Amino acid sequence: MYALVFLSLLLNVICLYAVINLRKKLQQQSDSNDTRISEEVEELLELFSEDMKLENERLHKMILKFTEEQQQKDHSTVINETSSVESEETQIDNTSLEDHLSKDTNEVLILAQEGYNAEEIAKMLQRGKGEVELLLKFYR
Numbered sequence: 001m002y003a004l005v006f007l008s009l010l011l012n013v014i015c016l017y018a019v020i021n022l023r024k025k026l027q028q029q030s031d032s033n034d035t036r037i038s039e040e041v042e043e044l045l046e047l048f049s050e051d052m053k054l055e056n057e058r059l060h061k062m063i064l065k066f067t068e069e070q071q072q073k074d075h076s077t078v079i080n081e082t083s084s085v086e087s088e089e090t091q092i093d094n095t096s097l098e099d100h101l102s103k104d105t106n107e108v109l110i111l112a113q114e115g116y117n118a119e120e121i122a123k124m125l126q127r128g129k130g131e132v133e134l135l136l137k138f139y140r
Helices: 002-113 116-123 129-137
Strands: none
Touching: 002 116, 002 129, 116 129
């Protein structure tokens, strides 16, 4: 009977030793898997960050190019609008001025040809003497 108890205790010690060894091996394997997995994750993150950096640079170049194109387009549009507005204003101004000036100018020039001086013409047309003198200087 003592032999059976001794044998039972010996088998329990051997089983306990085997369980402890298996646990250590499992822990080492788990640690190596964790290390391997963490290394793989680290590599993937590095690759991802590198790809993101390249993509950001490409996007930055595209934005700069688009901005330059927009500025050129806006600049040409502003120039075209300015020139078209100026030409329209000039045409409108010229038409109204020509009508107004041509009537006044013609009257002033006709009276000047008839021998009247600037002061007399100004009184007849109820205009300023300086205005009449300016018209005479400009159109003679």
